[in-house]
Amino acid sequence: MLTILFDGVAYGMLLFILACGLTVTLGLMNFINLAHGAFAMAGGYVTVVMMNRYGISFYWCLPAAFIASALIGLVLERTLYQWLYQVSHLDQVLFSIGIVFMAVAATDYFMGGQQQLINLPPELSGRMDVFGVGVGRYRLFTIVVCAALALALQLILSKTRFGSRLRAAVDDRRVAMGLGINVPLVFALTFAFGSGLAGLGGAMGAEILGLDPNFPLKFMIYFLIVVSVGGTSTVSGPFLAAMLLGIADVAGKYYVPAIGPFVIYALMIVMLIVRPNGLFSRGSR
Amino acid sequence: MLNRRTLLAVASAALGCLTQFPASAQEVVKIGLILPMTGPFASTGRQVSAGAKTFIETHGDTVAGKKIELVIRDDAGVADQTRRIAQELVVNDGAKVLAGFGLTPLAMSVAPVATQAKVPTVVMAAGTASITKASEYITRTSGTLPQYSLPVGTWAAENGIKKVVTLVSDYGPGIDAEKWFTKEFKSKGGEVVEAVRIPLQNPDFAPFLQRVRDAKPDAVFVFLPSGVGSLFMKQFADRGLAEAGIKLIATGDVTDDDILNSMGKPAVGTITGHFYATAHDSPENKAYVEAFKKANNNMRPNFMSVGGYDGMALIYAALEKTKGDATGPAFMAAVKGLSWTSPRGPVSIDPDTRDIIQNIYMREVKDVNGELQNVEFKTFAALKDPEKAEAK
Numbered sequence: 001m002l003t004i005l006f007d008g009v010a011y012g013m014l015l016f017i018l019a020c021g022l023t024v025t026l027g028l029m030n031f032i033n034l035a036h037g038a039f040a041m042a043g044g045y046v047t048v049v050m051m052n053r054y055g056i057s058f059y060w061c062l063p064a065a066f067i068a069s070a071l072i073g074l075v076l077e078r079t080l081y082q083w084l085y086q087v088s089h090l091d092q093v094l095f096s097i098g099i100v101f102m103a104v105a106a107t108d109y110f111m112g113g114q115q116q117l118i119n120l121p122p123e124l125s126g127r128m129d130v131f132g133v134g135v136g137r138y139r140l141f142t143i144v145v146c147a148a149l150a151l152a153l154q155l156i157l158s159k160t161r162f163g164s165r166l167r168a169a170v171d172d173r174r175v176a177m178g179l180g181i182n183v184p185l186v187f188a189l190t191f192a193f194g195s196g197l198a199g200l201g202g203a204m205g206a207e208i209l210g211l212d213p214n215f216p217l218k219f220m221i222y223f224l225i226v227v228s229v230g231g232t233s234t235v236s237g238p239f240l241a242a243m244l245l246g247i248a249d250v251a252g253k254y255y256v257p258a259i260g261p262f263v264i265y266a267l268m269i270v271m272l273i274v275r276p277n278g279l280f281s282r283g284s285r
Numbered sequence: 286m287l288n289r290r291t292l293l294a295v296a297s298a299a300l301g302c303l304t305q306f307p308a309s310a311q312e313v314v315k316i317g318l319i320l321p322m323t324g325p326f327a328s329t330g331r332q333v334s335a336g337a338k339t340f341i342e343t344h345g346d347t348v349a350g351k352k353i354e355l356v357i358r359d360d361a362g363v364a365d366q367t368r369r370i371a372q373e374l375v376v377n378d379g380a381k382v383l384a385g386f387g388l389t390p391l392a393m394s395v396a397p398v399a400t401q402a403k404v405p406t407v408v409m410a411a412g413t414a415s416i417t418k419a420s421e422y423i424t425r426t427s428g429t430l431p432q433y434s435l436p437v438g439t440w441a442a443e444n445g446i447k448k449v450v451t452l453v454s455d456y457g458p459g460i461d462a463e464k465w466f467t468k469e470f471k472s473k474g475g476e477v478v479e480a481v482r483i484p485l486q487n488p489d490f491a492p493f494l495q496r497v498r499d500a501k502p503d504a505v506f507v508f509l510p511s512g513v514g515s516l517f518m519k520q521f522a523d524r525g526l527a528e529a530g531i532k533l534i535a536t537g538d539v540t541d542d543d544i545l546n547s548m549g550k551p552a553v554g555t556i557t558g559h560f561y562a563t564a565h566d567s568p569e570n571k572a573y574v575e576a577f578k579k580a581n582n583n584m585r586p587n588f589m590s591v592g593g594y595d596g597m598a599l600i601y602a603a604l605e606k607t608k609g610d611a612t613g614p615a616f617m618a619a620v621k622g623l624s625w626t627s628p629r630g631p632v633s634i635d636p637d638t639r640d641i642i643q644n645i646y647m648r649e650v651k652d653v654n655g656e657l658q659n660v661e662f663k664t665f666a667a668l669k670d671p672e673k674a675e676a677k
Contacts, residue, residue, distance in 0.1 A: 007491040052547070105323065113327025115512035117519065117547045127525045136523055139491075208489055210516040214325045218486065253492035260492070261484040 002133040004254050005247060010139035012246020013146035014208060016239050018201035018219065019226040020153060021194030023238045026227055029170060029187055031081070032089050035096040036198055036223055037216030038103035043069040043199025044211040045107065048116040058121050062145075062203055069199020074192035081191065082184065100216045107213040116211040142204055149197070154235045166190055225264065229271045231278015241271075241278075314351045314611050316600060317374035319367055319395070320385040320410075322359035328512065328543060329387040329589050330359070333409050336586060336593030337384070339577045340601075348601045349609035356380060362387060364394040371398045381611035382407065384596050387589075389413040389457045396420040403613030405620070407599060409592040413457040414672035417640045422613050424620050424639040426599055426632075427592035428560045429670040430461035433536055434508065436645045436665040437558040438469030441504060441534055448476050448502040449534075452493060454509050455482040462508035462536055465671060470506075478502055483509070490520045497531065498524060504532035507539055511587075514539035515548050522551030532556065537659065540650055542587040546657045553657065555650045560643050561588040561629040562659035573628035588629075595627045599634070631667070638673045 022036040043065035050056040050064060076099075084092055120138060127136045157163040168176040169183045177183050202215070209219070222245075230241030245264050252263030318337060320330035334357055346353045356378060360367040367386070374380040375398060383399065384407040386392035392411040396419035399406040408416055408425040414432075417423050441449065451466060453459035459482065467477050479500050481493055497505050505526070509517055514535070521533055537559020540552060563574055563585050573594065577586040586594075599620065604611060606619035617639070624633030632643040645668050648659040 003495055004492065007489075007495065011489050011491065108323055108327055113323070113325070113331065114544055115515050117515055117544065117549070119549045125523055127523060134525070138523065207519065208491075210513070212325065212512060213327070250489065250492045254496055257481055257493065257496065261487070 003135070004251055006133065006135055007139060008247030008250035009243060010136070010142050010246070011208070011250055012243040013143050013150075014201060014205050015222055015226055015246055016242035017146045017149060018198060018205060019223040019242060020150070020235065020238055021196075021198040021201075022223050022227050023230070023235065024190055024194040024197075027231075027234075029085070029190060031085060032092045033081075033096050034093060034220060035099035035103065035216065036194075037219050038100055039069045039073055039195040040198040040202030040205070040219070041103065041107065041211070041213070041215040042072055042202065043196075044202035044206045044215065045111060045116070046199070047203040047206055048111075048118055048211060051118050052116075058118070058124070062200060065203035066196040066200040069202070070192040070196030072199075073195025074188060076195075077188050077191040082187070085187070100220070103216060104213045111213065113213055116206065118206055120207060138207060142208070145204065149200075150235065150239050153197075157235055162186070162189075225268050229268055229278065231275075237278050312350065312352050313354050314382065314604065314609070315354045315356055315374075315378060315380045316382045316384055317371070317378065317380035318355055318357045318385045319360050319370050319374070319383065319391075320357065321362035321387040321391070322357070324361040324363075325512075326362045326387045329410055330385075332543060332587055332589040333385060333387070333593035333596075335577065335581050335584070336590030336595075337409070337597045339573070339580055339586075339590075340594045340597035342580060343572075343576050344597075344601060349604045349607075351604060351609045351611075353601075360391060362391065364390045367391040368394040368398060371395045375402045375404055380404070382600055382616070384600070385409055385593075386411050389416060392416045392423070393419055396423060399423055405600075405603075405611065405613055405616040407596045409596040410589050413461055414640075414670050415457075417638055417670075418673070421639070422617055424599065424617070424634060425641050426595040427588070428641060428643060428645075429672065430458045430508070430536070431465040431672045432643075432668055432670045433558050433560060433645045434462040434465040435469045435671050436647065436668065437506060437534055437536065437556075438466045438475070439473065439665070440556070440558065440647050440663065441506070442470050442473030442475045446475065446503045446532065446534075448478050449504050449506050450479045450481060450497045450500050450502045451477055451506045452481045452483065452497060453507070454513070455484050458510075459483075459508050461672070466506050487513075490517050491524075494520055494524045494526065498526055498529055501529075502531060504534050507533065507535040509535075509539055511538045511541035511544070514541065515544050515552075518548050518552050518555070527554070534558075537562070537588060537648070540648075540659055542585050542659060543589075545650065545659065546585070548657065552650045553652060556647065557650075557659065558645055558647050558665075559588060559659070560645055561591045562646065562648050562661055563587065564653065564658040564660055565629060565646070566661070567628070567630065569626055570628040586628075591627065591629050595625075595629075595632065598625055598627065599623060630664075633667075635669055635673075638670065640670045640673060642667055642669050644668070 025031050025033045046065045046068045047061040050061045124138045169186050226242045230238030249264045253260030322330040358370045382405045387410045389411045392408050399422040400420040406423045412430045414429040451463050453463045534556045537557045542563040603619040607615045621636035630644045645665045646661040647663040648661045651660045
């Protein structure tokens with residue numbers, strides 16, 4: 001029972017890290033970026049290449065995945081995305097889904113279509129018993145890292161100057177510029193940070209979720225569920241939504257395997273009926 | 286001024302051109318190879334096409350006076366595309382034989398094309414038993430799930446395994462595997478305490494593995510498509526199921542030779558049943574593996590590649606028998622009862638069902654000179670597909 005809860009939390013944490021970058025771009029920058037998973041995949045492949053070809057320690061790969069994905073995000077934001085902030089959402093969707101397909105094809109071309117596997121350092125593999133509860137070491141590690149990140153993210157957005165600038169830039173771009181806030185810079189940094197988080201999520205998820213060129217398409221639906229259930233105006237909303245979905249998914253598949261896969265979709269529908277603007281929305285904007 | 290001699294020369298040259306042209310068109314037998322070369326099943330396409338090409342490289346591109354031309358088309362694993370491409374190949378490109386097909390639904394979608402156009406169709410990868418029943422122009426060189434699930438049940442029952450949980454992907458092949466393993470295992474006195482089915486699009490195996498662990502069986506029987514299988518393997522080890530005394534027995538898809546080596550230690554000791562292992566010990570296989578690796582940047586050939594290789598072997602042998610006649614009825618008559626020595630061992634085509642008859646090997650994953658290999662330790666000789674054998 002507790003093991004199931006634990007697995008659910010670990011899975012939810014991963015979903016959160018993967019999706020929270022999307023929360024940032026979608027909720028704060030009001031840009032529908034379906035290509036979010038592509039950045040996660042980039043992070044995953046950076047890890048795979050570094051570990052399997054160059055034998056670099058897993059712990060170094062995580063920050064590297066973050067930085068690499070953030071850089072890719074930054075470059076793409078400056079060259080492509082920034083021209084699309086003002087266009088309609090449909091155009092944004094078409095543009096970013098196009099990026100997804102290009103990323104899938106490019107990855108398949110360069111890395112091959114097979115499932116990529118990494119070998120974790122021994123201290124992270126296997127499981128241990130904590131007060132009679134079987135706990136996977138790697139899942140525990142995932143929970144710790146993701147929880148720390150979630151906390152940091154919340155603090156950055158609500159307490160720092162950068163956070164308030166970002167919120168100002170989103171709420172009213174013209175006034176924010178008038179106040180001397182460098183809006184394009186803020187957006188570029190935010191976008192890069194969101195992409196970096198996705199990359200980190202991809203790197204950490206490679207062990208549990210797997211990694212192949214279709215990663216962005218496979219997980220797009222999960223990201224969108226997390227963001228739509230959690231609402232896009234806070235970090236805590238998607239965090240709780242991810243937890244809820246992770247636990248519901250794992251528990252559903254454990255207790256009622258016959259209908260397990262449907263549990264999270266049913267949950268999503270219920271949530272959207274009850275709270276159409278997300279768990280912690282500030283009301284419709 | 287033209288003299289008679291040059292006139293004659295020109296005329297005969299022109300005549301030569303005329304007669305030569307239709308003749309050379311007849312000489313070519315086009316084979317349309319439809320495979321998922323992109324998308325989630327791209328590795329299947331890559332292995333099968335590499336296997337087919339290896340056969341042509343090692344055996345030349347002419348047989349019975351005909352030149353063999355391989356046309357590879359990508360269906361990206363989408364059944365509608367497979368069917369459309371099959372029609373195009375037959376109608377526009379004049380393909381005489383269709384081949385390939387990475388997944389069951391893809392092969393099924395082509396069956397009506399094969400029947401209507403009377404085009405011989407060689408299934409090189411898809412593994413659901415019922416495919417060859419869909420059209421009398423379909424034959425197969427891979428294998429069927431029942432064919433290599435059943436022996437795993439036999440072996441388990443004979444080796445002290447009493448309680449098993451089955452865990453399969455919830456689609457055609459998975460259900461085939463579950464059915465035939467369970468049937469055989471129960472008939473030999475074993476008990477299947479639980480049958481778990483995993484949705485195809487499943488990101489995390491944790492809940493299913495925990496269910497297996499809590500059921501406390503002697504072993505868990507697994508079928509999953511190859512890429513997902515490797516992920517499963519790691520989580521199996523991570524959850525400590527092996528330490529809890531639960532053995533992992535599976536079909537060979539899970540320990541796919543293409544990615545086996547990158548699975549690392551957790552895979553060691555897994556028992557699987559399948560028709561081909563890269564480490565199969567025979568001179569034919571040694572030559573095959575060497576030629577394949579050389580042509581493909583040291584990639585390991587897996588069971589799919591052998592399906593492709595043998596598919597070409599079948600086409601060559603059938604054309605040899607019909608003296609180059611690739612029309613449906615003649616070709617299919619020639620296919621029935623063909624037998625040859627494949628890299629996987631002796632194989633033949635069942636004259637009644639057009640499906641393959643082959644050895645199924647029980648293998649254990651071992652570390653051989655620093656590389657993980659499926660090492661064969663027991664052979665079930667010349668098995669037919671049990672599903673169709675039973676139906677008769």
